[in-house]
Amino acid sequence: MKVDEERRYVEYVAARLPWIRKVAFLLCQDWHRADDIAQAAITRLYLHWRxxxxxxxxxxxxxxMVVRVFLSERRSGWASRVDLRAEPQDRPGPADDDPAMRLAVRRALAEVxxxxxxxxxxxxxxxxxxxxxxxxxxxxxGTVKSQTARGLEALRRALDAHQVGIEG
Known part of the structure; x- marks a missing residue:
């Protein structure tokens, strides 16, 4: 890779790494795995930078790239047999947010x-x-539409289950 190409790569990754990690976290629901997914994606990005x-x-x-790394990781036998997650490290959002709802949505999304x-x-x-x-x-x-519709239904069911657990 040429010097100016490498400089652009480093600048891009430095500026966008928090966003890449956030997308990876929303996909996998675990910050440690999100870091692994982000690392794999930026490594692939380096290899295909041009x-x-x-x-x-x-x-x-x-x-x-991030989505494909996440999905390919889920296809491996190891990912389906081993779950190294501890309880999620839930942190409340900004003061104007509803922390309980944010946590409930995050937990429900993890079940989708x-x-x-x-x-x-x-x-x-x-x-x-x-x-x-x-x-x-x-x-x-069509697959995106059906996966989105099914995902929303699964998210609603999970949220309803969490609400029953919260209220009951």
Whole structure:
């Protein structure tokens, strides 16, 4: 990699790493795994920097990498057999937020199946169109729509279960 290319790579990663970690966290619901996913994505980004730097939207390119790292990790046998997460480290948000609701949504989102969770994060957190989410996930627009609908239903069920647990 040339010096000016490496400088642009370092500048991009330094500026966007918090965002990359946040997207990874929303996908996997664990800060330690989010760091691993972010590290794998920025490593892949380094390897493919020339192509990524020429993309129409570098953020979209990286977001797709993060989603694909997350989904490929979920396909491995190790990820399905081993769960190293401790209880989530829940921290309240800003004072104007409802911390209890934020925690309930985070817990409920963790119960949504991974592909549905990825569709929800891309559509509602990253604010992608159906077409852009389909490109990031490597699937059809119809699949994104169905995964989003199923994900929302799973999220609603999980939120209802948490509300019963909170109130009951």
């Amino acid at each position: 192509r990524a730097d020429g993309a129409d939207s570098l953020d979209a390119y990286v977001r797709t 199946p991974p592909r549905q969770r990825a569709a929800l994060v891309l559509r509602y957190y990253c604010d992608l169109s159906v077409e852009d989410a389909a490109e990031a996930l490597g699937c059809s627009t």
